[in-house]
Amino acid sequence: MKQKDIKTLGELKKSGYQSKSIKDELRDNLREKIKNKEPVFEGVWGYEDSVMPELERAILSRHNINLLGLRGQAKTRLARLMVNLLDEYIPVVTGSEVNDDPLAPLSSLAKVIITEKGDKTPISWLPREERFYEKLATPDVTVADLIGDVDPIKAANLKLSYANELVIHFGMIPRANRCIFVINELPDLQARIQVSLFNILQEGDIQIRGFKVRLPLDIQFIFTANPEDYTNRGSIVTPLKDRIGSQILTHYPEDIATARKITAQEARLDKRQSDLVHVPDLAKDVLEQISFEARKSEYVDAKSGVSARMSITAFENLLSTAERRCLHSAEKSTVVRLSDFMGIVPSITGKIELVYEGEQEGAGAVAETLIADAIKTVFPSYFPPISKLERKDAPSPYDELISWFFDSEGFELLDDSTDADYQKLLDSITPLSRLITEHQPDVPKEDAYFLKELMLWGLVAHKKLSRHRFTKGYQFKDMYGGYVSGL
Known part of the structure; x- marks a missing residue:
């Protein structure tokens, strides 16, 4: 029975x-x-x-x-x-x-x-x-x-x-x-x-x-x-x-691979969203690194912790940012860009408890600092590291790229530009393409432009280039050219 x-x-x-x-x-x-x-x-x-x-x-x-x-x-x-x-x-x-x-x-x-x-x-x-x-x-x-x-x-x-x-x-x-x-x-x-x-x-x-x-x-x-x-x-x-x-x-994930598994499992995505937006592995690494940076940041209260939910909601927001851009430009598919990461700022500001110094900076500024720190940490895994102390005349792999910005007036990366315009703009920076070919020759074609953007943001994080936010996007320039030309 x-x-x-x-x-x-x-x-x-x-x-x-x-x-x-x-x-x-x-x-x-x-x-x-x-x-x-x-x-x-x-x-x-x-x-x-x-x-x-x-x-x-x-x-x-x-x-x-x-x-x-x-x-x-x-x-x-x-x-x-x-x-x-x-x-x-x-x-x-x-x-x-x-x-x-x-x-x-x-x-x-x-x-x-x-x-x-x-x-x-x-x-x-x-x-x-x-x-x-x-x-x-x-x-x-x-x-x-x-x-x-x-x-x-x-x-x-x-x-x-x-x-x-x-x-x-x-x-x-x-x-x-x-x-x-x-x-x-x-x-x-x-x-x-x-x-x-x-x-x-x-x-x-x-x-x-x-x-x-x-x-x-x-x-x-x-x-x-x-x-x-x-x-x-x-x-x-x-x-x-x-x-x-x-x-x-209990404890937080101790490595990026584990954190990525958790985010992939817990993020609630619309199938149409997943089909529409391709997310490079590098973008996922940068996203998870933000939580790791927050847990050791001087601006964030370590006793309060940084929940795994921050990465999950940030990933959802990242895809939504790319999806919205794709729908606006009437394209059939798109790839996540590094500039899309500004869309995850609301996910970060609501999930971190700031100490006094962080409150002085402001939640939005701290969130952008954490994104920059994550890029700075991931950068040496893909490109030659940039040391803090360098001899004045020591050659650098990035000299040609920095000179390109010095000689030009920089460029503007618009939030809602189509993939074709975005790619054309990055391809116009010839030293950038050469550096990618030299240091990351095996990168998948659909991930190459994210990698190009990572190099630019990485140079900004290392104070080799400057980046300014305006209403519809970002302007990248060399650190001193604008000042010199104004004299």
């Missing part, structure tokens, strides 16, 4: 079903996945050798878990993926508010039903997808929300005293019995509410309005929190920390 065909307690007993706690359930299923070399936390990148082994050890130890890390580090995603380690279905007493196990009932209601109906007690099967409860900790959360309260109307209707368990209206935690219960942003929970969790975590009983109700709840708790030095709103009280079995520190 299939599990879901079992409808009564008697049939369940005959089937030989064995009850187990949720922590044993998670542990047993994790053991099987590890033995069979199956992926446990799919879709989370960069934690394979750090966070995931620690999380697996915590599950094998049957611990309640606190995931501690800055924003945008997949803490909630990891908690949600633990649902995949639960059994596909578990039996519950039909009509129970707290998912009572038919073989080990917890609530008075379930015990009464089983006493009255015996082996004919109806049972239901709860799928694992419904065994996940999540609560965002906010200052207005009350003990009644989490644990429950006495229901005076129910007490009056049933003619029972407040001390009777049947008059309790259970909160979220008892209703999450035999489930995973996640409390996000734990430090935001008021200290007195955190104290109410002590007994549940350690002894398993709850108190409501002074009446002790012995409910040995079977719950896998997972908490998420930002480090205390960032979360000014509150902190985790020490005795609660003491009762959480494992505290696991």
